[in-house]
Amino acid sequence: MKPMKKVIAFLLVALLLLPGCVSQYANTVNKADPTAAPAQQAETKTETKAETKTEEKPGEAAPTEAPAREKQTLQVWYAVSGTSGDKFVAMSKAFDEGNDLVDLELSYSGGSADTATKVSAALLTNTQPDVALMYAGPLYTGGRNDYAMAELVKRAEYDVDDIFPGMLDYCTYMGQGICAVPFGISTQVMYYNKTLLEKAGVDMTNPPKTWQEFYDLCADLLVKLGGEGKDFTAFDVSDAPWLFKSMLKQNGCEIVVQGDDGKIKPVYNDAAALEVTDFWYSLVTSGIMAAGEHDNAENRFLSGNCAFIAATSNRISRWRGATEFELGAIEMPYFKNPSLALGGNVMVILTDDPQKVEAAWEYVSYLTTAENNAEFALATGYLPIRKSELNNPDIQKALSENALYSIAFKQLDYTFAYTHFEQMGTMDSLIRNMLNKLEKNRGTSQALLDKAVKDLQSEIDEG
Amino acid sequence: MSKPADIQPMRIRRKHLNGYQWYVFVMLTIGALFMLFPFVWMILSAFKTKADVYAYPPRWIPSSWQWENFTKVFEMIPFWRYYFNSIVTSVIETVLQIVISIFAAYSITKLRYPGKKLFLAFMRSSLFVPMVVTMIPMYLLVASLGWLDSYAGIIFPQVTTAFTTLLLMSYFDSIPKDLVDSAKLDGCGYFRVLTRVIVPNSKGAISTATLFSFLGNWKSYTWPLIVTTKTEYRTLPIGLKYLMQESSSEYQVMMAASLMAILPVLIIFIFCEKQLVRSITLTGMKS
Numbered sequence: 001m002k003p004m005k006k007v008i009a010f011l012l013v014a015l016l017l018l019p020g021c022v023s024q025y026a027n028t029v030n031k032a033d034p035t036a037a038p039a040q041q042a043e044t045k046t047e048t049k050a051e052t053k054t055e056e057k058p059g060e061a062a063p064t065e066a067p068a069r070e071k072q073t074l075q076v077w078y079a080v081s082g083t084s085g086d087k088f089v090a091m092s093k094a095f096d097e098g099n100d101l102v103d104l105e106l107s108y109s110g111g112s113a114d115t116a117t118k119v120s121a122a123l124l125t126n127t128q129p130d131v132a133l134m135y136a137g138p139l140y141t142g143g144r145n146d147y148a149m150a151e152l153v154k155r156a157e158y159d160v161d162d163i164f165p166g167m168l169d170y171c172t173y174m175g176q177g178i179c180a181v182p183f184g185i186s187t188q189v190m191y192y193n194k195t196l197l198e199k200a201g202v203d204m205t206n207p208p209k210t211w212q213e214f215y216d217l218c219a220d221l222l223v224k225l226g227g228e229g230k231d232f233t234a235f236d237v238s239d240a241p242w243l244f245k246s247m248l249k250q251n252g253c254e255i256v257v258q259g260d261d262g263k264i265k266p267v268y269n270d271a272a273a274l275e276v277t278d279f280w281y282s283l284v285t286s287g288i289m290a291a292g293e294h295d296n297a298e299n300r301f302l303s304g305n306c307a308f309i310a311a312t313s314n315r316i317s318r319w320r321g322a323t324e325f326e327l328g329a330i331e332m333p334y335f336k337n338p339s340l341a342l343g344g345n346v347m348v349i350l351t352d353d354p355q356k357v358e359a360a361w362e363y364v365s366y367l368t369t370a371e372n373n374a375e376f377a378l379a380t381g382y383l384p385i386r387k388s389e390l391n392n393p394d395i396q397k398a399l400s401e402n403a404l405y406s407i408a409f410k411q412l413d414y415t416f417a418y419t420h421f422e423q424m425g426t427m428d429s430l431i432r433n434m435l436n437k438l439e440k441n442r443g444t445s446q447a448l449l450d451k452a453v454k455d456l457q458s459e460i461d462e463g
Numbered sequence: 464m465s466k467p468a469d470i471q472p473m474r475i476r477r478k479h480l481n482g483y484q485w486y487v488f489v490m491l492t493i494g495a496l497f498m499l500f501p502f503v504w505m506i507l508s509a510f511k512t513k514a515d516v517y518a519y520p521p522r523w524i525p526s527s528w529q530w531e532n533f534t535k536v537f538e539m540i541p542f543w544r545y546y547f548n549s550i551v552t553s554v555i556e557t558v559l560q561i562v563i564s565i566f567a568a569y570s571i572t573k574l575r576y577p578g579k580k581l582f583l584a585f586m587r588s589s590l591f592v593p594m595v596v597t598m599i600p601m602y603l604l605v606a607s608l609g610w611l612d613s614y615a616g617i618i619f620p621q622v623t624t625a626f627t628t629l630l631l632m633s634y635f636d637s638i639p640k641d642l643v644d645s646a647k648l649d650g651c652g653y654f655r656v657l658t659r660v661i662v663p664n665s666k667g668a669i670s671t672a673t674l675f676s677f678l679g680n681w682k683s684y685t686w687p688l689i690v691t692t693k694t695e696y697r698t699l700p701i702g703l704k705y706l707m708q709e710s711s712s713e714y715q716v717m718m719a720a721s722l723m724a725i726l727p728v729l730i731i732f733i734f735c736e737k738q739l740v741r742s743i744t745l746t747g748m749k750s
Contacts, residue, residue, distance in 0.1 A: 107692035125606035
């Protein structure tokens with residue numbers, strides 16, 4: 001190897017080591033590992049707990065009154081990262097430290113699709129976690145005819161009546177019993193670049209209510225700001241199928257219906273769906289929305305190259321104070337009736353060991369108290385799940401100080417949960433493909449809708 | 464005083480550049496810049512502030528050089544542990560892959576035995592099976608062997624790859640049969656033919672296969688994620704994914720992590736470059 005190459009290799013290694021040395025201090029601090037709980041930490045924690053227990057309860061009588069509960073170690077997989085992941089880990093650790101009888105081993109399980117694969121594989125080999133925070137959780141409990149959660153939520157400490165009804169629906173499988181618990185639920189919010197709109201002289205004191213009003217506003221904006229950048233668009237959406245399903249519901253389309261035989265039948269190719277699809281296409285043809293650019297929508301919005309974006313409510317915590325422009329939000333426009341599909345995660349208990357189920361329930365109950373969930377909601381931008389959370393002083397303060405929260409929380413009045421069924425992931429994928437083709441003018445609205453419905457029906461029939 | 468022989472090559476080069484080769488030179492330069500652009504962008508972004516990253520029109524040079532982006536990576540994930548795991552698993556996987564592929568490619572190209580064609584067809588067809596199809600059966604296998612949360616569970620299911628074998632086969636095929644026969648006449652057995660004739664004459668191809676193999680293993684994400692739940696065994700791509708997924712607004716941190724993540728690949732490339740270029744040149748001559 002020539003000397004120059006050696007020098008380059010040396011420099012590369014040095015570059016790698018330098019930041020590591022700088023962060024030596026950071027590493028010496030006992031940092032929480034966001035993606036997994038090391039066994040050593042768990043061991044240390046157990047010892048500490050044992051000591052604490054002896055210290056705190058010196059005069060307590062011997063446990064003769066009730067059978068001693070065995071200490072349980074719960075495997076917890078979670079599919080949230082970043083701010084949400086850090087907050088979830090912090091809350092879980094707080095529970096762990098305050099509970100002598102339950103130890104948690106937390107493990108980041110990747111994105112929603114990765115977690116689905118991981119959980120599916122683990123269920124086949126009986127190596128599943130005891131608890132999981134994941135998207136489409138009911139598929140892995142209700143889908144296996146496991147409705148133990150339906151009994152657990154009836155317990156007094158949970159106060160199921162306090163949960164928003166739409167969120168409980170989100171925790172059912174095929175419209176049957178509750179088989180998950182809402183946690184980390186979100187909905188889409190229409191964010192906008194306030195600085196840009198003010199520059200264009202657009203008054204947002206009376207924001208557009210319907211999609212048609214929104215369309216007119218965006219068309220006007222294009223005229224005023226079209227020269228801002230070559231790629232400037234007035235609107236985009238990061239998760240197109242999610243918004244499309246909300247729009248379908250707003251226009252009176254049921255998306256899927258459940259027949260008398262209990263089978264799911266997709267119906268998103270009716271006249272109401274066609275109107276929505278045609279409107280979607282008009283957004284592209286008028287230049288309001290870019291064709292097939294949804295994956296890049298958030299970056300374009302953050303770079304000031306897009307005025308409005310429909311994105312998940314948990315961006316409130318992430319984007320607040322992080323943008324170079326002032327961030328605003330309005331309620332999502334609608335067609336006939338305001339309606340928004342819920343999304344996000346739920347908590348499921350996957351163990352069937354009675355002792356572990358009890359321990360898992362204790363953990364889940366802790367996370368979903370009004371106080372704790374309000375804390376999680378404010379830190380992450382996920383929605384409150386309990387009506388009583390809205391009376392929480394911190395939530396009240398956030399609502400008065402930050403309009404973004406008030407928009408997200410106000411939308412709770414008209415959210416809905418779509419039916420969880422085995423092929424719901426396929427449905428989203430088909431809708432995504434359909435919209436992509438529509439935006440690129442690769443078929444008529446009706447033909448594309450029909451194909452998406454037919455393909456889903458075939459998938460359902462094949463089981 | 465310079466000898467005419469020393470000056471001549473420079474004159475020839477200048478003459479060529481004065482002619483039509485200027486266009487070739489310009490085109491290649493543009494192509495190289497295109498290829499380098501994302502890399503340069505990544506390096507610069509790793510030192511930018513968040514405002515710089517999202518600025519429009521884009522800010523090419525950071526307004527202030529943020530070394531903190533690198534320290535943030537270490538604060539957000541156990542980077543060194545992941546790095547160590549990635550190196551251990553990638554190196555072992557690569558070594559095993561190359562050894563197995565060399566044997567497989569040698570047997571297919573130079574040996575005669577019943578069922579060879581069937582084996583080859585079977586191996587080629589495995590290229591068309593997506594990983595997602597084999598993932599659950601592989602997981603079942605690994606779980607039944609008790610290899611979940613272990614290096615073995617990450618490494619062994621990934622050591623057999625048809626691609627590396629086919630890559631080596633295409634090169635082994637070009638080694639003259641006479642050379643192998645001569646070695647046999649000199650008393651070499653199958654193994655010695657492989658180690659004394661085939662491997663020494665295929666260094667370029669093996670380097671290329673090593674580089675490809677290491678790259679694939681280094682960025683492998685889904686399988687290590689599926690079979691591990693503990694930090695002790697998790698690899699770098701899982702950590703990068705944690706940074707990327709929900710912290711997508713922290714591009715500068717992601718870029719810093721990505722920059723550090725590619726360094727081993729760059730080092731491997733520096734070591735393999737000579738052999739790699741030679742391999743490409745020889746492949747070109749063959750065709």
